[in-house]
Amino acid sequence: MSLPSRVQLIDVGPRDGLQNEKQPVPAAVKIALVHRLQAAGLTEIEVTSFVSPKWVPQMADNAEVMAGIQRQAGVRYSVLTPNLQGFEAALKTRPDEIVVFGAASEAFSQKNINCSIAESIERFAPVVQAALAAGIAVRGAMSCTVGCPYEGDVAPERVAYLAGLMKQIGVQRVDMADTIGVGTPLKVQKAIEATLQHFDVDHVCGHFHDTYGQALSNTLAALQMGVWNFQSSVAGLGGCPYAKGATGNVSTEDVVYMLDGMGIATGIDLDMLVDAGAFISDFLGRAPNSNVAKAILNKRAG
Ligand code: HMG
Ligand code: MG
16 A cells, blocks of 8 residues: 655645624634644644625625735645635635635535536636736636535436636646535545546546545545545534535644545644644634644643
8 A cells, every 4th residue: 555655635624614603703713713723733724715795795794804914934825715706806806726616516506606517617617718818827617516405416427527627727736525514435535536537637636525524534545546645624514505504624723633644744833733623613603623723732731
């Protein structure tokens, strides 16, 4: 078994995490979270999304958050852009990478972005072109690659179909997302295999929600296939407002602890990461949704 010696983590907490919070989180808190993540050694942070504020009110302060960040050299700041309107607003805030986001299931595409898979690709194509012309990197998120809250199981063929479309329009790398955290290792490996029909392993990221507690196992299953890019969320924040009942991404703390224990480098300081998670969890008025963070905080308290 050959495992990667290094893993690149993208913390999606400020975006995927906070988009799901009912209580308003002030821009200053979001900015402080980003600062704490970069101080802990995160070199990729998904900061916000340029979506309709009617659909996701929590992300309405996108431009303010992007403007407030003190950027650190070597850190990549990404934002979600579902259409040209979102891209044009995002462009003014100088993101390093934009993310178009589609789904392997038709029903989720309709519920999340109000169009079919084919229509979504038509909308994304000019966004991708404009981003690449502006020197901005492009990632494509693929939701529901294992299961869909509306359609149930999703076949790997659907994943391969979407990955092929993403490749055709010029997306540089894709996120294989288990939106509702129903995946188990062999199913996740099949979805990754399907993605690998169109993208090489260096351009596939694992994005695992932890609803059923399988995300770390799924991360290991992906590592065993050579995947070394993953998204995770500090304090396990998150979920998708259009995937009811789905909980947050696997916590960055849990992933870093596992990788540290396996001798796989991440460049992240676990103690400072736990501090970042405690900061946002204190603001939200609850404990971090991370076993590792809870264990470390308990140990410190004891
Ligand atoms: P729509 O209603 O079909 O859009 O929504 P429209 O083009 O018909 O425009 C309707 C109104 O929205 C207009 O305003 C537009 O100006 C406005 P009005 O005239 O009514 O005042 N509008 C926008 N405003 C701001 N920014 C924009 C924008 N576009 C239109 N970019 C739309 C289509 C895509 C906009 C909508 O469905 C939407 O915003 N969806 C976002 C849903 C979302 O953010 N979901 C969560 C992120 S995805 C996720 O979490 C999954 C992921 O983590 C991976 C995984 O786990 O699976 C990535
Ligand atoms: Mg997600």
